[in-house]
Amino acid sequence: MKSRFAILVAVVLVALMYAPGTAQEPDARTVLQAALKAMGGENLRSVQYSGTEGYVAAVGQNYNPAADWPAPRITTYTRTIDYEARSSREEYGLTTGTGQGGPLGGGNAPVITTPIVGEQRRHWVVRENFAWNVDGTNIVPQPALAETRQLEIWLTPHGCLKAALAPGANPIAVERTEQNKGRIVAISFVALGKYRVQCGINSKNLVERVQTWLPNPVVGDLYHEIVYTNYKDFGGVMLPTNWHAHHDLDDDLEGQGVNVSGGHNSFGLTVSNLRVNVADAAPAVPDAVRTAKVPPVQIESQKIGSGVFYIGGGTHASIAVEFRDHITVVEAPLNEARSLAVIREVKRLIPNKPIRYLVSTHHHWDHLGGVRAYVAKENVTIVLQQNNLSYYAEVLWIRPWTLQPDLLALFPPEEVSEGYTFETVGQKHVLSDGTRTMEIYNVTGLQHAQGMVIAYLPQEKMVIEADLFTPPAQGAPMPAMVTASHRSFYNNVQRLRLDVQTIAPIHGGRTFPWAEFAKFVTSGKPATN
Secondary structure, three states, rough: HHHHHHHHHHHHHHHHHHHOOOOOOOOHHHHHHHHHOOOOOOOOOOEEEEEEEEEEEEOOOOOOOOOOOOOOEEEEEEEEEEOOEEEEEEEEEEEEEEEOOEEOOOOOOOOOOOOOOOOOOEEEEEEEEEEEEEEEEEEEEHHHHHHHHHHHHOOOHHHHHHHHHHOOOOOEEEEEEOOEEEEEEEEEEEEEEOOOEEEOOOOOOOOEEEEEEEEOOOOOOEEEEEEEEEEEEEEEEEEEEEEEEEEEEOOOOOOOOOOOOOOOEEEEOOOOEEEEOOOOOOOOOOOOHOOOOOOOOOOOEEEOOEEEEEEEOOOEEEEEOOOOOEEEEEEEOOOHHHHHHHHHHHHHHOOOOEEEEOOOOOHHHHHHHOOOHHHHOOOOEEEEEEHHHHHHHHHHHOOOOOOOOOHHHHHHOOOHHHOOOOEEEEOEEEOOOOOOOOOOOEOOOOOOOOEEEEEEOOOOOOOEEEEOOOOOOOOOOOOOEEEEHHHHHHHHHHHHHHOOOEEEEEOOOOEOOOOOOOOHHHHOOOOOO
């Protein structure tokens, strides 16, 4: 891991610091203009490309950290880009099945965990600094995603050439030999005033690889790469027919029992059709999108037991448990901002006691994004399942955080580098102060995530869980199907002989009676598998 970290840092630093000063290196603008001409992009204002073969991975949702991202199959895909209007409209359908990637995991995983019934449609749009989703007739503003979606325009084959030639991009070039690809010219430039992008151009003046780094709340500088192959001439415009994207770095350690990051393949598409300079390529920005702002973190807390607090207010919750001389928090989801807000609320609810332990249920990114904040702010000990230890150590210490440094990157405690930050769970781990006990168990037979734990409070007869069961909204019916995760949750509670009365879920916004859940699971409804 250390050698890979050193290599990545070196690449970033070279990209940031290198300046052309040697006569033998090619002139970047000359290479870019030649490529733009060869690819038919000089008069290209907009494109629309489509295909029916490919996959879109659930990044951050792999079965274990060493596995690839689970990847549902594309049924239809169309993307329309207007370079002059700085707009993109991406429309596609997904169905159960893998195009490439891991066969297990969370998110929109294949049939073993979360099957897609029929076809799931996605319609994602950006224009200039405004982003939104279209859900049927509903417009859903996405202001937090505008910059990333805008950047994606300039990572396309023609987009990277246009972006590198734009004012302020400051392109520089170096010629080199790439493994199994021969000689290329690598163009490094700045997109959107902040993102360092590298565009690889081969001897035929075709773009074959685009690379950049994106800020991410879990892994810091997230590597993003798109490989373009099998170019075809579409009426004078050259476009690759095979698109293959990677998110994160592949340690190539799958199957070797080392659970450092293995998620890699994030997107694949076989392009079958291209239209150029299409009319009305740029969508109008809805009024609701123009006025939308990134919402502040919402915190809603409720007491669910003596010294036990459910802290929700969003898609994910945390549970705070008061011990005699400290506090234990279960789960730090989403990001640093969420965790800092939860920490403030915990301190308000339980004053004058430190947060000593953070129990992290599993490694999926939506549940892991706030862990670093607890380490930086409270210097907690993280309790986690032992199979995930090497990955959590990588997330906390090995990765570079140059694009959007968080508190841990700016103020790292000594204990992190020396490895004092963790307590691991084999099959059972107990936190106790003589007056209160929390039992933490490994969940066996689960196909959603390897290394999942649940926390049990014997005094309250309460089990705290993530992703195993999400209660329906108050007054709404139970789910139509019993899933594999429901079944695993029920079976583990029975196996461990836990006396449970209440479920405190990380998702769902409220506690739920165990008796109702048990009745649902044993009702004879068919289970997905």
